[in-house]
Amino acid sequence: MEFPEELKYTEDHEWVLAEDDLCTVGITDHAQESLGDIVFVELPEVGTQVFAGKAFAVVESVKAVSDVYAPISGTIEEVNEELPDAPEVINTSPYDDGWMVKIRPDDPSQLDELMDADAYREFLENEDQ
Amino acid sequence: MLKKTALHGIHRLLGAKMVPFAGWEMPVNYPTGVIEEHLAVRRKAGLFDVSHMGQIRVTGFQALAFIQYLTTNDASQLTPGQVQYTIICYPNGGTVDDTTLYRVGNGEYLFCVNASRCDEDFAWMETIAAEKGFDVQLANLSDEYGLLALQGPAAGAILGKITGAGLAGLPSFHFVEEKVAGVCALISRTGYTGEDGFELYLPANETAAVWNALMDAGQDQGLLPVGLGARDTLRLEKKYALYGHELSADITPLEAGLAWVVKFDKADFNGKAALEELKRNGIPRQLVCLQMEEAGIPREKYLVYDGDRPIGTVTSGTLSPSLRQGIAIALVAAGSWKPGQRLKIDIHGRKRSALIIKPPFYPPR
Numbered sequence: 001m002e003f004p005e006e007l008k009y010t011e012d013h014e015w016v017l018a019e020d021d022l023c024t025v026g027i028t029d030h031a032q033e034s035l036g037d038i039v040f041v042e043l044p045e046v047g048t049q050v051f052a053g054k055a056f057a058v059v060e061s062v063k064a065v066s067d068v069y070a071p072i073s074g075t076i077e078e079v080n081e082e083l084p085d086a087p088e089v090i091n092t093s094p095y096d097d098g099w100m101v102k103i104r105p106d107d108p109s110q111l112d113e114l115m116d117a118d119a120y121r122e123f124l125e126n127e128d129q
Numbered sequence: 130m131l132k133k134t135a136l137h138g139i140h141r142l143l144g145a146k147m148v149p150f151a152g153w154e155m156p157v158n159y160p161t162g163v164i165e166e167h168l169a170v171r172r173k174a175g176l177f178d179v180s181h182m183g184q185i186r187v188t189g190f191q192a193l194a195f196i197q198y199l200t201t202n203d204a205s206q207l208t209p210g211q212v213q214y215t216i217i218c219y220p221n222g223g224t225v226d227d228t229t230l231y232r233v234g235n236g237e238y239l240f241c242v243n244a245s246r247c248d249e250d251f252a253w254m255e256t257i258a259a260e261k262g263f264d265v266q267l268a269n270l271s272d273e274y275g276l277l278a279l280q281g282p283a284a285g286a287i288l289g290k291i292t293g294a295g296l297a298g299l300p301s302f303h304f305v306e307e308k309v310a311g312v313c314a315l316i317s318r319t320g321y322t323g324e325d326g327f328e329l330y331l332p333a334n335e336t337a338a339v340w341n342a343l344m345d346a347g348q349d350q351g352l353l354p355v356g357l358g359a360r361d362t363l364r365l366e367k368k369y370a371l372y373g374h375e376l377s378a379d380i381t382p383l384e385a386g387l388a389w390v391v392k393f394d395k396a397d398f399n400g401k402a403a404l405e406e407l408k409r410n411g412i413p414r415q416l417v418c419l420q421m422e423e424a425g426i427p428r429e430k431y432l433v434y435d436g437d438r439p440i441g442t443v444t445s446g447t448l449s450p451s452l453r454q455g456i457a458i459a460l461v462a463a464g465s466w467k468p469g470q471r472l473k474i475d476i477h478g479r480k481r482s483a484l485i486i487k488p489p490f491y492p493p494r
Contacts, residue, residue: 036358037162039448040426040455042477058477060426062163062448063358084317084424 004095008111009120012069015095018111019067022077026099027059027068030124032091035061041087043079050074050103052110057100059090068100072110074090078102133276134180137337143354145343151245156356166359167450170438171491173351174184174281178342179328179361180336181217183247184274185240185254191266199257199399201232201382203392207232212302212319216382216390217250217398223378224385227370229319231304239270239315241328247271257399261356271439275336279343280326280355280363287347288327292316310342319358323367323489341347347408368418368458368488374429374444375416375458383407384414385458414441415463417472418490419483421455425476427483433459433475434480440464443474451491457483 007015013031017024032038040060050056056066056076069117079101083089090098105111131154141146145156156178158166169175174396187196196204202215209232217225226246233238242250251269258265279288285296294307296315304317331339344352362370368386370376375385382391383404391404423426427446432439441461449456457474466472468487473480487494 036158037164039164040424042425060448062156062362062450065426065428 001033002027002095003121005118007095008071008114008116009123010069010071010114011123012082014068014071016071016111016114018108021071021104021108023103023105023111024099024104025071025072025101026094027090028096028120031066032094032098035064035066037061038087039089041090041100044076044084046076046079048076050076059087067122070103071114072103072105073107074103074105075106087100092124132181133176134176135333136180136340137403139337139340145354145356146428148357149359151181151243153244154270155181156354158356158358159354161353163356163358163362163463164450166353166355166364169351169353170281170324170355170359170363171280171451173353174279174283174287174326174347175322175355175359176340176347177278177355178276178279178336178340179360180275180333181244181276182276183240183242183244183250183269183271184276184330185247185251186268186270187238187240187254187265188236189263189269191264195258195261195263195265196230196238197262197398198263199254200228200464201391201398201400201404202230203395204230204232204238205395209234210303210305212304212317213262214390216376217253218382218404219378220399222381222383222402222403223398224372224376224380225253225378227372227376227382227387229317231315231317241276241330245350245374259476263480274332275331275333276330277331277340278320278322278326279329280320280322281324281352283347283350283352284324284326287343287350287352288316290346291319295361299344310339312339314339321369322363323491324363327455343395359450361445362450365445365447365456365458366449366451366489366491368416368490371445375460380414380460381407381412384412384416386416412463414460415466416444417459417461417466418486418488419443419457419459419472419474419479420452420486420490421457421474421483423481425474425481426455427457427459427476428475431457432475433461434475435464436473440472449490452493455483456490
């Protein structure tokens with residue numbers, strides 16, 4: 001299972017890529033694998049205000065519904081328009097083509113509270129036990 | 130502590146995702162995933178471990194009389210070697226369980242019951258037998274049986290390779306006792322997928338040998354191991370009821386659209402008076418089949434609306450792997466609902482349009 005070093009991670013299994021003044025967000029390899037075949041994605045509209053720790057999107061497998069939580073507070077600047085028609089991309093490419101939204105953060109220092117790849121890997125190991 | 134079937138080690142080796150189900154640790158899917166498993170059963174074949182299901186044997190001089198009083202269907206119609214779908218009701222018409230009933234011989238019957246209801250079923254049967262003084266012996270044999278379901282258009286060809294049983298001459302809802310891969314089995318032409326197929330009742334400790342023999346025999350026929358996830362989507366596409374969803378202590382078979390299993394013309398049975406009254410007065414609720422017209426997957430407990438009026442809830446919902454659309458069975462206020470009418474399902478806070486269809490969902494009519 002992959003956990004790219006350049007990303008930050010949440011305990012709810014989202015990832016964040018902070019670039020310039022935008023944060024790209026998706027769900028982790030671990031999240032897509034636990035969900036199984038992803039068959040439905042519902043994303044917010046551009047301009048929506050999202051709040052750290054609050055659900056902003058939904059991904060569903062055949063059997064399960066899973067909320068996706070905002071890693072940081074901010075405004076949705078862009079959404080991955082390809083996903084609703086090809087939700088399985090989240091399974092095949094969780095960190096690249098499976099990105100979900102880009103958020104303009106209210107307070108970029110919120111990113112400091114998230115885990116790096118090593119901490120997330122350790123978090124998963126503890127969660128399994 | 131969750132119970133494990135005799136195939137637990139095999140599921141683990143195959144990389145199955147194991148989940149708790151009705152007190153058992155069961156495979157929900159294998160690495161191939163629910164969709165591939167589902168489609169394998171529709172197009173080729175799938176093998177299911179359903180050893181969690183319960184088996185209760187009824188023997189004795191009054192076995193038939195007892196079963197006639199216990200169940201809603203007419204067991205007197207069964208000849209040895211025949212299977213019947215039947216329902217056990219409480220006196221108020223609510224459902225204890227839905228089961229298959231095997232007439233094994235004269236004065237010997239076998240119920241196959243839902244895992245989640247097995248203890249309640251057995252206790253209920255003992256209560257009825259004692260209260261009414263039926264001369265029967267009841268035995269909960271669930272731990273002694275393993276149960277495999279081989280389902281799909283290639284099921285007969287695969288099973289035929291490892292049994293001498295005359296499968297071509299075995300009609301639907303009939304069974305024979307014959308060896309499979311050298312193991313004594315009850316081979317039943319039944320299933321819960323809507324495809325041709327077989328359910329194999331086996332000694333628990335020999336179930337793994339038969340599983341392996343079937344997997345080998347089916348290797349070049351596209352046979353896949355299939356978990357409970359696809360078992361659910363397969364039965365839902367055919368509108369087969371699942372206890373706890375379409376049937377429950379609170380949902381009568383009449384409301385669940387199973388009037389054909391309730392034989393009012395036989396002698397008294399548990400729930401008969403209550404169900405007769407319900408039939409006379411009209412059922413308050415009914416099941417409808419809904420196919421989404423908008424994006425979204427309906428799920429259990431989601432609210433169903435006729436315009437702005439809430440009329441009921443979804444009892445089972447999923448993405449249909451065959452149709453690639455959301456489908457649902459819903460329990461709604463009885464009315465003159467017709468295929469082609471539109472209702473709405475509240476999915477993630479937005480009411481979305483769904484079409485009432487005449488079952489099954491698949492193949493589409």
